[in-house]
Amino acid sequence: MVAHHTLSPRRYMILGLVAVCAPLGDTCLSRGMTRLPPITLAHPGTLIAAVFTPWIALGIALLIGFFASYLTALSWADLTFVLPATAFGNVIVALLSRFWLQEAISMQRWAGIVLITLG
């Protein structure tokens, strides 16, 4: 178990990556998918083609980055230490969707995000 005050700068950076990569990756996925025309279940092949578009490819790369940093963090810290970093990702996703994707987020939705992060 790693005590908070013994974290090296490099390990803080890894935890930072854990918190940030998944939200950034999801935001890139969302940006890529909203730029495509509506996909219907009658043409599932369009979903596979979507994987090769730039924003989706960047999103996938970021999600792989998240997974790599997550496993790295778990190799030297307990899950209960790493999970808050991932939980905070909910807040980062909300901020990114509000300020980068220009989505409207009601007060109720913010309340929901806070409750989920606490949970």
Next chain:
Amino acid sequence: MTIPVHPGPWTAAAMIAAIVLSSTAGEVLTAAAMKSIGDLDVIRARAGMKGAIRAVVTCPLFFAGVSFLALAFFALLFALNHLNLSLVAPASASLTLVTNAVAARIFLKENVDRRRWTAAVLVCVGVYFLAH
């Protein structure tokens, strides 16, 4: 099936349910697969890295798990094509935690402590607010 430009609540719920259920199926099957394969360190000591990799890739449960995880990813892309990220990301991530806890209890016979169930209830309430 044509999906309207702004899907109604039941369509949105169905899209999120698809992500959540396939994620949980994938994770439970992968966990079951790794348990059935046994200690990878022991296999690696006996048969080397190749033996360990072969043990994993020849396990049908593992392929089933990975297939469901892939399905979950495409379900996520599909949902993001129609719904806002601020709804899909927290709802699917948090509900997956809840269904994982339930599935682990039922299928993997894991013990889930009371704190985790309380957190699950908090998450469900949060998702209700998220959707409004």
